[in-house]
Amino acid sequence: MKSDEITYALKNLMHRRLRSFLSVVSILIGITAIFALISFGLGIQNYVTELGEEAGTDKLYIQAKGIGVPGTDENFFFTRSDIEFVDKIKGVRKIVGMYVSTPEIKFDGEIEYRFLAGWNADMHEFINELFGGIGIDKGRHFKDGELDAVVLGYNYQFEDKIFKRKVRLGDKISIDGKEFEVVGFYEEVGNAQDDSNIYISDDAFEIMYPKKKDKFGYAMLQADAGVEPGGLAEKIEDKLRKRRGQEEGKEDFFVQTFEDALEIFGNIFTIINGVLVLIALVSLVVAAVNIMNTMYTAVIERTKEIGVMKSIGAKNTDILTVFMIESGFLGTVGGIVGIIFGYIISKIGEYAAAAGGYSFLKPVFPWYLTAGCILFAFVVGAGSGFLPALQASKLKPVDALRYE
Amino acid sequence: MNIEHFRLSVDNLKDRKLRSWLTMLGIFIGIAAVISLIGLGEGLRSAIVGQFGFLGTDVLSIQASGYDLAGPPGQGAPNPLSDDLAEKIESVRGIEAAFNRYIESGTMEFNDRLQIGFAGSIPEGENRKIFEEMLNLNVQKGRMLKDGENSRIVLGSDFTGDEIFGKPIKVGNRVIINDLKFEVVGILEKKGSFLFDSIILINEGALIEKFRDGDGSEVNIIAVKVENENEIKLVAESIEKLLRKERDVDKGEEDFEVSTPQQALDSLNSVLFGIQLFVTIIAVISLLVGGIGIMNTMYTSVVERTKEIGIMKSIGAKNSTIFSLFFIESGLLGMVGGTIGIIIGVTVAYGSAALGRIALGSELIQAEISLTLIIGALIFSFVIGTFFGVLPAIQASKLQPVESLRSVQ
Secondary structure: OOHHHHHHHHHHHHHHHHHHHHHHHHHHHHHHHHHHHHHHHHHHHHHHHHHHHOOOOOOOEEEEEEEOOOOOOOOEEEEEEHHHHHHHHHEEEEEEEEEEEEEEEEOOOOEOOEEEEOOOOHHEEEEEEHOOOOEEEEEEOOOOOOOOOEEEOHHOOOOOOOOOOOOOOOOOOEOEEEEEEEEEEEEOOOOHHHHEEEEHHHHHHHHHHHOOOOEOEEEEEEEEEOOOHHHHHHHHHHHHHHHHOOOOOOOOEEEEEEEHHHHHHHHHHHHHHHHHHHHHHHHHHHHHHHHHHHHHHHHHHHHHHHHHHHHOOOHHHHHHHHHHHHHHHHHHHHHHHHHHHHHHHHHHHHHHHHHHHOOOOOOOHHHHHHHHHHHHHHHHHHHHHHHHHHHHHOHHHHHHHHHO | OOOOHHHHHHHHHHOHHHHHHHHHHHHHHHHHHHHHHHHHHHHHHHHHHHOOOOOOOOOEEEEEEOOOOOOOOOOOOOEEEOOOOHHHHHOOOEEEEEEEOOOOEEEEEEEOEEEEEEEEEEEOOOHHHHHHHHHHOOOOOOOOOOOOOOOOOEEEEHOOOOOOOOOOOOOOOEEEEEOEEEEEEEEOOOOOHHHHOOOEEEEHHHHHHOOOOOOOOEEEEEEEOOOOOOHHHHHHHHHHHHHHHOOOOOOOOOOEEEEEHHHHHHHHHHHHHHOOOOOOHHHHHHHHHHHHHHHHHHHHHHHOOHHHHHHHHHOOOOOOHHHHHHHHHHHHHHHHHHHHHHHHHHHHHHHHHHHHHHHHOOOOOOOOOOHHHHHHHHHHHHHHHHHHHHHHHHHHOOOOOOHHOOOOO
């Protein structure tokens, strides 16, 4: 490929400025959509991987089955002795049960229904590790035995997110009619549900809901160092099943490693994202057809020119190269501009998601996404120019010269 | 614009066969994508909504407020409905009947398998008939429950398949619910809705006695049948007023919800519609690209035919004539592309829905393509063709005859 072939190809594109421009536009639209969609998809994968890494592979959880949001169905639970039983299984370093409820929360005359968790202060460290180092944003944790202290999710600190007025440290809020003092706020988890949870000590929980005493919806546990967590999960499931007198396949609970749970979550997003990318790909197919069309037209228009070039010694491959460069260039420019637009759209999407409380929807732009999109655009361009270029290269010089 | 113009346009398109085909290919890929996605989306949406659409328009339900999606309806509400409310509500004007419904989640065992689900109560006494009529409950086998039957149940038609427990449940079979034995006395007719077809009905008295230790003071849902469905809004307001007084809460701070099935349906519908819209927007991008293809083709054709336009003008063609010639051409590209696209789209939609049903075994995967959608797509493809053809057509119509005659290709 010589440089004068490139200059020649570029001159031709400039000559048909409007047509080239339209071809570029058609390919850039598709690249924009694909770039933006994939950047979000990769962002979610990143988020999941990071969570997994920070949580470590040694965390598991046990959850009662039931209807609705897991753990909220009052008819399915673990008792304290179940938890103590699991604690004694070899390979379990520690286990903490978690109470859950869905109370009415009142602040400044407003009522909301949110997710309430009650746990032992041991759990603080656990949660911190599980949710990628998420700790207290302001204030402090509740202490064991503290009966009127509540820690709120991140979103309570802002106006109009949960309550009209923002909640401050030291404010009183009422949970199912009982007053609690706000002693701390959690850092942002990144999704609107978790960021609106509230947390109290298990002692306070037991006093408020005596019926639910020793009935846990969830339990989190950590494996001993060196214990394979997947195997441990099976072992716990097996033993707990026998203890509860249930047969295999008839459990009313399940044990899962935190890693597996994350993976499932990540997979679902990847599938949804993949479907959207596929739909966006259709527009690139159409763009390819457009480029092909432009190139066929160019071949017809320049038939005489091709004849002249051939008669003064241009080889078939030279002609092929010139036309391929032209269409490949159209694709590449479309790709580059498309990436710029895609970046802008992703950024707008990121701010929109964060404003809606879903800051975990954060696009990432690794170099290979950018490079891949440009390469892909080039391949689409060059690929769709191939047939027209082949036609051009095979023209007979004499016929071509005669063409009117 | 007359027949002559039309014929000229068609001839021109035929002259550049390859280019016209490629241009239309762009449009019909786009239209096919849009049609098949909307068709599948509509089918899915109406199938899902249909699952909830069995309730009549003359029914209201009342539930204590609580965290959405927590356990069975009404469970875990901080301030549950009390069992004396239904009777009080019944005295509100315009109400035919109001009754308590208890819903209990639990496990059910049959054929050595265990499933988690919920059982609902069926009122006893004179309300039983109203309830059965309200939900249009009929058995396909066996019979409905009678008052005082404490260890008998009626099941929805899904249990007659072998998906749930590996083998069908028949009238007379025994099942274990929350460790207690029950005999199946009837199977309901198939309604085509999972809410209904997977129902487990137990007598109210039995449910309270066996699963709630005889304490029926906390009600999950109060179901209300109104006398005249046109007054349903008014009745809902009177119920709200009564409940505010009974539960001692101010307006705007209600800890309960009175809702019509239509409201629930509307909100579900709007969520599904939002998803569908997003997918359609992404698909429409390809139509846009197809439109740009038309524009490109038309500009090329204006340049190619500059001399021709000059000749036509010099023998008396008006600007508007030239404009309409090119306008018809691009419109035709859009329309013909659209027509082929619709045919492909319809085939793809129904074909993939059929494949999806076989692969996933879910009756929810349906395609539904309305006449409106087809006509809409046809009009849309014509609009795209003409919209992207306007600029080239204007350019053509404004060419100076002398200049154009002089132009060399």
